[in-house]
Amino acid sequence: MTHLDEVLKEKFGLPVEPLNPFRSIFTDDRAVDAAWLTEHLPRSPSPSPRREADRRSRRRHDPNQPSRRSQAVKKKRGVAALGSGGRLNTVLIGAALGVAVLAGIIHYFILSTGIKSQEEKIRVAQVEVTRLETVLKEVRDFEQKKTASRRRST
Numbered sequence: 001m002t003h004l005d006e007v008l009k010e011k012f013g014l015p016v017e018p019l020n021p022f023r024s025i026f027t028d029d030r031a032v033d034a035a036w037l038t039e040h041l042p043r044s045p046s047p048s049p050r051r052e053a054d055r056r057s058r059r060r061h062d063p064n065q066p067s068r069r070s071q072a073v074k075k076k077r078g079v080a081a082l083g084s085g086g087r088l089n090t091v092l093i094g095a096a097l098g099v100a101v102l103a104g105i106i107h108y109f110i111l112s113t114g115i116k117s118q119e120e121k122i123r124v125a126q127v128e129v130t131r132l133e134t135v136l137k138e139v140r141d142f143e144q145k146k147t148a149s150r151r152r153s154t
Contacts, residue, residue: 005016
C-alpha cells in the first residue's frame with residue numbers, strides 16, 4: 001500500500017513513521033561498502049507536495065475539535081492495566097492466600113489440641129511412675145528384710 005502511513009494516521013489519530021530497523025546501527029566505512037549498504041536499506045516513500053500540504057493542514061488546530069491531549073486515553077496503572085484477566089488473577093491469588101492462611105490457622109489449632117492431649121497423657125503417666133516407684137521401694141525393703149531374717153534364722 002502506498003499510503004498506508006496516512007491511512008493509519010487518520011484511523012488512529014496518532015503520528016506514524018516508517019519502521020527502520022537499521023536506524024541506530026552505525027558501521028565502519030572501511031569494513032562495509034557504503035554503496036551496498038545504502039542500496040539495501042529500506043526506503044521510505046518521498047513525500048509528495050499534496051501529502052505535505054495535507055499534513056500541514058491537519059496540523060492546524062480547529063477550535064471546535066477537542067485537543068489531542070484530551071483525546072488521549074489515560075494510561076491504566078496497577079491491576080487495572082492488566083485488564084479483566086489481571087483482575088481475575090489478582091482475585092484468585094488473594095483467595096488462594098486467604099485459604100492458605102485459614103488452613104494454617106486450622107492446622108495450628110489441631111496441633112495445639114494434640115499437644116495438650118499428649119501433655120495430659122504424660123502427666124497421668126508421670127503420676128503412675130511416681131506411684132509405682134513407691135511400690136517398688138516397698139518391695140525392695142521387703143526383700144531386704146526377708147533376706148536379713150533368713151540370715152538370722154540360719
